[in-house]
Structures are given as C-alpha cells and as structure tokens.
Amino acid sequence: MEHALQKASLGKRIAAGILDGILICILATGFAFLLSVLLGYDGYNQTLKDGYSRYETQYGVSFDISQEEYAAMTDADRENWDAAYKAFSQDAEVTKAYNVVLNLTLVIASVAILLSVLAWEFAVPLLLHNGQTVGKKVFSLGLVRVDGVQVTNLQLMVRALLGKFTVEIMIPVFVILMVFWGISGLIGPIVLLALLVAQAICLCVSKTNALLHDQMAGTAVVDISSQRIFRSTEDLIAYQKQVAAERAARQTY
Numbered sequence: 001m002e003h004a005l006q007k008a009s010l011g012k013r014i015a016a017g018i019l020d021g022i023l024i025c026i027l028a029t030g031f032a033f034l035l036s037v038l039l040g041y042d043g044y045n046q047t048l049k050d051g052y053s054r055y056e057t058q059y060g061v062s063f064d065i066s067q068e069e070y071a072a073m074t075d076a077d078r079e080n081w082d083a084a085y086k087a088f089s090q091d092a093e094v095t096k097a098y099n100v101v102l103n104l105t106l107v108i109a110s111v112a113i114l115l116s117v118l119a120w121e122f123a124v125p126l127l128l129h130n131g132q133t134v135g136k137k138v139f140s141l142g143l144v145r146v147d148g149v150q151v152t153n154l155q156l157m158v159r160a161l162l163g164k165f166t167v168e169i170m171i172p173v174f175v176i177l178m179v180f181w182g183i184s185g186l187i188g189p190i191v192l193l194a195l196l197v198a199q200a201i202c203l204c205v206s207k208t209n210a211l212l213h214d215q216m217a218g219t220a221v222v223d224i225s226s227q228r229i230f231r232s233t234e235d236l237i238a239y240q241k242q243v244a245a246e247r248a249a250r251q252t253y
Contacts, residue, residue, distance in 0.1 A: 005148060005220055006227040007208060008141045013221055016135035023134060024120050032112035041108065044100045051094030059084035109173060114165055121160035130224060131156060142224035146208060149230045155217045163213025171195060 036042060052063055061077075061084045073081065088094060125131045131143020131151045143151050143159075172195065175188040203209055208220035230236040 006223040008221045008223050012139045016139045020133050020135035024116050028112045028116035031115045035108045041104050044097045047097040055084050055088040117165045122156050140225050146220050159213050159217035163216040
C-alpha cells in the first residue's frame with residue numbers, strides 16, 4: 001500500500017482552530033492580567049485617567065472628540081481646547097503616565113500573546129504528541145512533516161513562534177493598534193489584506209492546503225485516525241523499500 005498524507009478536512013480544521021483560538025485568548029488574558037499586576041499597569045493608567053479628568057473639568061472640554069468635531073468648533077472653543085491639551089501635555093506626571101501606559105500596553109499584549117502561543121502551540125503538543133493541541137485532539141487531527149514523518153521540536157517552535165505568533169497574530173495586532181491610535185492611514189488595511197490574500201493563496205495552491213504557519217515549518221495537518229506517522233526518515237525509507245519490493249514481487253514477466 002502506498003503511503004500518502006491523509007489531509008484533514010477544512011471543516012475539522014476550522015472547528016479545531018476556533019476552539020484553540022478561544023482557549024489561547026483565555027490564556028493570553030490570564031497572562032496579561034498577571035503581567036499588568038507585576039508591572040503596575042493599573043496605577044499608571046489611573047494616573048492618566050485622573051489627568052484627563054482634571055484638565056477636562058478645569059477647562060470644560062472633552063479630549064475624546066473626532067477631527068470632525070474639532071473642526072466644527074468655534075474659534076473660541078478651539079482655542080480653549082488647545083489650551084487644555086497644551087496644559088495636559090506639559091504636565092510631567094501625566095505625560096510620564098501616558099508614555100508608560102502606551103509602552104506597557106504593547107509589552108503586555110506582546111508578551112502575553114507570546115507566552116500563550118508558546119504554551120498552546122509548542123508545550124501542549126509536546127505533551128499530547130503528534131503536534132496535537134486540545135482542538136486537534138478533540139477533532140482527531142494531528143501534525144506531521146510533509147513527508148509523513150513525525151514533527152520535530154524545531155518545526156513546532158518555528159510553526160508557533162515565526163508562523164503563528166509573528167506573522168499571523170502580531171502583524172494584525174500591531175496594525176489594529178495603529179488604526180486605533182490613528183497612525184496607520186491606508187498602510188494598515190493594505191497589510192491586513194495582503195496577509196489575508198497570502199493565506200488564501202497558500203490554502204488553495206499548496207498540495208497539503210497548508211496555511212502560512214505550516215508552509216514556514218514544513219508541516220501538514222492530517223486526519224490522525226487514518227494517517228500513518230513514521231518515527232524517522234529511516235523508517236519512511238524502510239517502508240518505501242518494502243512497498244517497492246512487494247510491488248516488484250506482484251509483477252509478472
């Protein structure tokens with residue numbers, strides 16, 4: 001019998017991905033909470049909120065306005081708003097709190113996501129074997145090299161760290177944060193669209209219907225119940241020789 005990859009169905013992969021995604025989000029939220037406590041995030045954030053409230057009350061303005069609302073102000077209101085913002089930005093304590101909150105937001109989000117991805121996409125598969133996360137375990141999916149040999153620790157690390165964390169998670173996260181802070185312009189949406197198109201091309205064109213993280217790691221998602229997984233390249237070669245010998249024995253001359 002010839003060896004072939006038993007590619008997992010798209011429906012199972014989506015279901016497993018949704019389940020894993022939910023659990024990763026829960027884990028990341030837990031890590032983010034712990035990091036915020038350790039780094040004193042809430043204290044700096046409260047200082048920043050108090051600063052906003054103090055200058056908004058003192059000048060009778062709201063800093064939470066759009067550019068259209070600012071443009072629609074009268075000259076006197078706009079001058080008063082500018083004076084309030086200038087006073088706010090010159091407050092050393094508030095400015096420090098603003099910079100710390102901004103930096104900690106990036107650090108906490110990045111580290112929390114990194115830890116959750118490494119735990120879920122690297123540590124858990126090491127425990128469950130065959131590249132399985134909880135989602136893959138539930139839906140009887142596994143992970144192998146594209147030649148059917150079991151995945152290595154290095155491949156799991158590349159898949160989790162470079163593919164999932166760096167490319168598929170952090171690029172969208174940073175783009176979303178840039179859009180939220182109003183500093184991305186059209187670049188952010190273009191980057192997200194390009195990433196989505198690249199994923200679609202990989203899914204449709206690759207023989208194993210692999211997404212970017214599997215392309216980078218040289219892995220494939222398979223139906224674990226029907227997939228033959230070889231422990232090493234030597235085992236694969238031995239199996240191929242056996243199949244070739246059996247085929248030759250059946251041939252008539």
